[in-house]
Amino acid sequence: MAEGKTGKSAGKGRPGGAARKNAATLEARIIDAALALAAKRPWGEVTLADIAAKAGVGLGELVAAFPSRLNIISAVMARIDAKVLDGLDPDLAAEPVRERLLDILISRFEALAPHKAAVRSIARFLAHEPEAALALRRAVLRSQAAMLAGAGVETYGPGGAARALGLAFVYRQGLRVWLEDDDPGMARTMAEIDRRLRDGERVLGRLAGIGGAARIARSLCSALLERRRKTAGTDSGGAPAA
Structure with missing residues (x-):
């Protein structure tokens, strides 16, 4: 039983780590996209929608990670x-x-x-x-x-x-x-x-x-x-x- 609990707990831990990794990957993609767009045109003309499209993520996902x-x-x-x-x-x-x-x-x-x-x-x-x-x-x-x-x-x-x-x-x-x-x-x-x-x-x-x-x-x-x-x-x- 102890082994089963340990295995179950470990199983619960893995998705959390995966979620954090996915969040970090999402944020990195957004940052990279923002920098790429800023390099090509004035930052004042770059919108969150532009960044989301460049990063290949939904606007809602982007705003959840970076509200502005x-x-x-x-x-x-x-x-x-x-x-x-x-x-x-x-x-x-x-x-x-x-x-x-x-x-x-x-x-x-x-x-x-x-x-x-x-x-x-x-x-x-x-x-x-x-x-x-x-x-x-x-x-x-x-x-x-x-x-x-x-x-x-x-x-x-x-x-x-x-x-x-x-x-x-x-x-x-x-x-x-x-x-x-x-x-x-x-x-x-x-x-x-x-x-x-x-x-x-x-x-x-x-x-x-x-x-x-x-x-x-x-x-x-x-x-x-x-x-x-x-x-x-x-x-x-x-x-x-x-």
């Missing part, structure tokens, strides 16, 4: 997060934090390289849709917190939130350069990220101490707002596209 195109963009970020973190070089642990972050962000752009046209399309859309860019803020910060964690940097509490905000700014500036950088070695992109990380180190050094996290957050927010004012209408991306 912003959910799909968030899923693209999560996919890239996983790819970068799964491919981390163990030897990075011996490097200074700035070098670790530089390597991780460059690895992110390498992972995005096959989808550069799609990322450009999405970035252009977000540049002219501030509400959509704002709605992605949580996903962006979660993504950059994952990159910090990969570099062994503390992400908890106000200090962690400030670091994620700062890295999001660095990444956004790097993304703007990367979208125009045709060099396979990404020399311009690497130089921009390195410069921004060095600037960040100096800011952190000046603001360290009691209450430093709050001052860091205020300083970064001020820098972001100032940058947005200066580049309003000319920027190539309101929020990182992936």
Whole structure:
């Protein structure tokens, strides 16, 4: 009897695993279809129905998995997060934090390289849709917190939130350069990220101490707002596209 129960329980477990696998496969097909369409035409013109048709799934299935195109963009970020973190070089642990972050962000752009046209399309859309860019803020910060964690940097509490905000700014500036950088070695992109990380180190050094996290957050927010004012209408991306 015990054997029968065990077998029955195991039988119950298998369909659950199969369902999860099927859901993951469905989501992957939808993400791939969305990226393929974004690479061919402006993201603002791509509808959920278009994506469903490209993926070969019903619109109801797609909406159940991703209620909006912003959910799909968030899923693209999560996919890239996983790819970068799964491919981390163990030897990075011996490097200074700035070098670790530089390597991780460059690895992110390498992972995005096959989808550069799609990322450009999405970035252009977000540049002219501030509400959509704002709605992605949580996903962006979660993504950059994952990159910090990969570099062994503390992400908890106000200090962690400030670091994620700062890295999001660095990444956004790097993304703007990367979208125009045709060099396979990404020399311009690497130089921009390195410069921004060095600037960040100096800011952190000046603001360290009691209450430093709050001052860091205020300083970064001020820098972001100032940058947005200066580049309003000319920027190539309101929020990182992936």
